[in-house]
Amino acid sequence: MPDPNPDALSFLQTRRSRPAKTLRAPWPDRAALEPLLTAAARTPDHGKLEPWRFIVLEQPAxxxxxxVVQARGKALGLDQEQVDxxxxxxxxxxxxxxxxxVQKPSEKIPPLEQTYSAGAVCLALLxxxxxxxxxxxxxxxxxxxDRGFMREALDLKDHERIAGLIxxxxxxxxxxxxxxxxxDSITTWLSA
Structure with missing residues (x-):
């Protein structure tokens, strides 16, 4: 028989992201952020590859x-609304x-599964x-x-890309x- 955690289930059923533009100071400091990163790193990771890592950006960064976004948008010829x-x-x-x-070479774990794991880390951190x-x-x-932004702003290598900005x-x-x-419209039940 399962050992339910009703508080956790209720949280997951009612969670709601907060628009980034409405977030204010204070921001989490390192001591507050580290447990969140630890929780995110417990994401399912087929093959234990850890196909992800974190870059913490504080206000000056x-x-x-x-x-860099402004310059890249101009270089790409994007309209001002997109750039803004x-x-x-x-x-x-x-x-x-x-x-x-971080895509890692593996004979057993396809690249797509590594992408899924990185996306799961984003949701776990959120x-x-x-x-x-x-x-x-x-x-x-x-x-x-934008590969140019990834290289210039974050020094990402060719086997790395941004999964999300939390x-x-x-x-x-x-x-x-x-x-x-x-x-009902998104669930199909198969019993045979």
Whole structure:
């Protein structure tokens, strides 16, 4: 018979990301952030490859990366609205954790499973932050997919890429509940 944890299940059923633009100081310090990173690192990891790592961005680094986004957007010929939206992800925050997918050679573990594990780390970190009482949001956006930004801003190698940018801070506003999926329309039960 299972040993339920109703509080954890209730949290997962009602969790709600907080928009990054509504997060405020204080931001978690190293002592507050380390348990969240530890929780995220307990993500399922087929083959124990640890195909991910963390880069913690504090305010000065976020400001520098916002400038890199601005320059990259101009170099790519993006319209100003796209550039501004990409830049805002770095201008608005005080602390963010970049989850880096690190593809590792493996005869047994396909690259796609490593990608799934990195995505699971993003969600685990987001949920750990929310469970700890912080506001948090998982973002990506065009800079996260731009190889030039990855190299220039974060010195990523060719086998690395950004899985997500997890903003963490003090909740500044509670967002309204949004529509959730209709479980009957997305669930198929097979018994034979």
């Amino acid at each position: 976020l400001a520098r990366l916002a400038d 939206k990409g830049r805002a992800q770095y201008d608005q925050g005080g602390l963010a954790v970049v989850v880096i997918e 949920n750990a932050a929310l469970a700890a009482g912080w506001g948090a949001n998982w973002l990506s956006g065009w800079p996260a997919h 903003h963490i801070g003090t909740e500044g506003a509670v967002p309204p509940e949004r529509p959730r999926p209709d479980m």
